[in-house]
Amino acid sequence: MQTHFTAEQLRDPDIAASNQVLRTCVHCGFCTATCPTFRLLGDELDSPRGRIYLIKDMLESGRPASEDVVLHIDRCLSCLSCMTTCPSGVHYMHLVDHARTYIENTYRRPWHDRLLRAVLASVLPYPRRFRAALAAAGAGRAFAWLLPASHPLGKRLRAMLALAPDTLPSGGTPPGVHPAEGARKGRVALLAGCAQQVLAPGINDATIRLLTRMGVEVVVAEGAGCCGALTHHMGKHDPAIASAEANIAAWGHEIDGDGLDAIVINASGCGTTVKDYGFMFRTAPEPLRARAEQVSALAVDISEFLTRIGYAPTREPPGLTVAYHSACSLQHGQQVTIEPKALLAKAGFTVVEPADAHLCCGSAGTYNLMQPEIAGRLRERKLDTLRATSPDLIAAGNIGCIAQLAGGGLPVVHTIELLDWMAGGPEPARATD
Ligand code: SF4
Numbered sequence: 410m411q412t413h414f415t416a417e418q419l420r421d422p423d424i425a426a427s428n429q430v431l432r433t434c435v436h437c438g439f440c441t442a443t444c445p446t447f448r449l450l451g452d453e454l455d456s457p458r459g460r461i462y463l464i465k466d467m468l469e470s471g472r473p474a475s476e477d478v479v480l481h482i483d484r485c486l487s488c489l490s491c492m493t494t495c496p497s498g499v500h501y502m503h504l505v506d507h508a509r510t511y512i513e514n515t516y517r518r519p520w521h522d523r524l525l526r527a528v529l530a531s532v533l534p535y536p537r538r539f540r541a542a543l544a545a546a547g548a549g550r551a552f553a554w555l556l557p558a559s560h561p562l563g564k565r566l567r568a569m570l571a572l573a574p575d576t577l578p579s580g581g582t583p584p585g586v587h588p589a590e591g592a593r594k595g596r597v598a599l600l601a602g603c604a605q606q607v608l609a610p611g612i613n614d615a616t617i618r619l620l621t622r623m624g625v626e627v628v629v630a631e632g633a634g635c636c637g638a639l640t641h642h643m644g645k646h647d648p649a650i651a652s653a654e655a656n657i658a659a660w661g662h663e664i665d666g667d668g669l670d671a672i673v674i675n676a677s678g679c680g681t682t683v684k685d686y687g688f689m690f691r692t693a694p695e696p697l698r699a700r701a702e703q704v705s706a707l708a709v710d711i712s713e714f715l716t717r718i719g720y721a722p723t724r725e726p727p728g729l730t731v732a733y734h735s736a737c738s739l740q741h742g743q744q745v746t747i748e749p750k751a752l753l754a755k756a757g758f759t760v761v762e763p764a765d766a767h768l769c770c771g772s773a774g775t776y777n778l779m780q781p782e783i784a785g786r787l788r789e790r791k792l793d794t795l796r797a798t799s800p801d802l803i804a805a806g807n808i809g810c811i812a813q814l815a816g817g818g819l820p821v822v823h824t825i826e827l828l829d830w831m832a833g834g835p836e837p838a839r840a841t842d
């Protein structure tokens with residue numbers, strides 16, 4: 410694709426990076442076939458190719474983002490299915506991330522949109538605030554009928570109340586060192602995450618149990634927290650960078666101290682972002698730039714790490730069929746597709762996959778809160794295809810998907826909870842609900 414940026418525009422490193430991405434696109438349109446929003450809405454402007462044109466026009470003109478551009482970019486899930494499909498290697502993620510930041514800096518959203526986005530950005534990344542908000546949501550659910558269903562804010566608040574769980578499990582993942590059982594074979598940092606440790610603290614518990622049982626010391630580093638993805642995908646550059654920088658500093662301290670063999674991540678939405686820290690900090694001063702690159706190189710999904718160190722079950726298989734839901738951030742964002750299924754099969758489960766496994770379930774960070782109608786339609790499609798496989802339960806590697814698919818008539822657990830169970834851990838609470 411030809412671009413027409415001026416020399417002055419290209420001095421901006423973000424424009425220069427987007428220019429490279431845009432010039433890779435050959436407009437072939439292959440990506441439209443696997444784009445969930447294009448398949449649902451049928452509008453070229455809700456396809457990757459259409460959005461690429463919109464972003465190109467917006468950036469080249471240098472004008473503030475228009476309402477139309479914002480509409481179509483906001484509808485993008487950042488599921489990255491288009492990146493898997495694209496034969497030319499267009500890095501759509503970097504392009505749309507830049508577009509979201511550009512929109513945030515140049516477009517004044519309606520008051521209710523600004524309010525909601527500000528609240529989400531100041532609550533979700535902080536476990537204590539998120540827990541308090543969920544408790545309030547539980548109490549507020551009885552009054553959901555008071556929210557106007559026709560107003561965008563009312564719709565979104567209703568979606569939030571519907572997603573809030575009835576009860577919250579206790580627990581969390583405080584900083585600390587979990588020593589290896591027996592001789593230490595390795596040492597990793599675990600990203601404890603933000604929303605996940607509130608919604609399902611058992612996922613980190615299972616990860617720590619399994620790794621330490623396999624001889625790996627696990628450190629939850631002091632000072633590490635949200636990976637920054639939630640605010641990054643809202644175009645809120647500064648808080649995203651601040652979160653990422655805190656993690657880089659915390660893990661850097663561990664690297665310089667007792668050393669790290671890996672930074673293990675069990676929420677694939679976070680994994681995609683941490684693996685991109687090298688890019689996010691590409692223009693940062695040294696030593697931050699190099700440190701960010703080092704952190705990205707050490708980041709692995711838990712399924713990659715377990716494959717690397719040789720996971721082996723110790724229990725008799727329970728004879729359960731597991732429908733594996735491949736989170737977009739894992740299959741498209743990180744291209745991790747084989748490991749989770751192979752590990753589940755090794756653990757003794759019969760693994761099945763739904764039709765159209767490449768399509769998003771509609772979770773996508775805060776998408777199901779901000780775009781509840783599209784997200785709801787994608788959820789129903791995903792649940793239909795999962796049910797069609799007649800499984801006993803669903804396994805996924807991302808808390809967003811787990812929350813999105815919960816309540817659909819099948820138990821939903823994290824892959825690691827099943828692997829831990831088959832290697833001596835407790836049976837996941839939801840495995841046979
Ligand atoms: S498949 Fe790739 S090259 Fe083709 S239109 Fe989509 S993004 Fe562009």
Ligand code: SF4
Nearest residue numbers: 444485486488489491
């Ligand atoms: S990220 Fe997903 S929703 Fe967005 S353009 Fe690509 S395929 Fe479509």
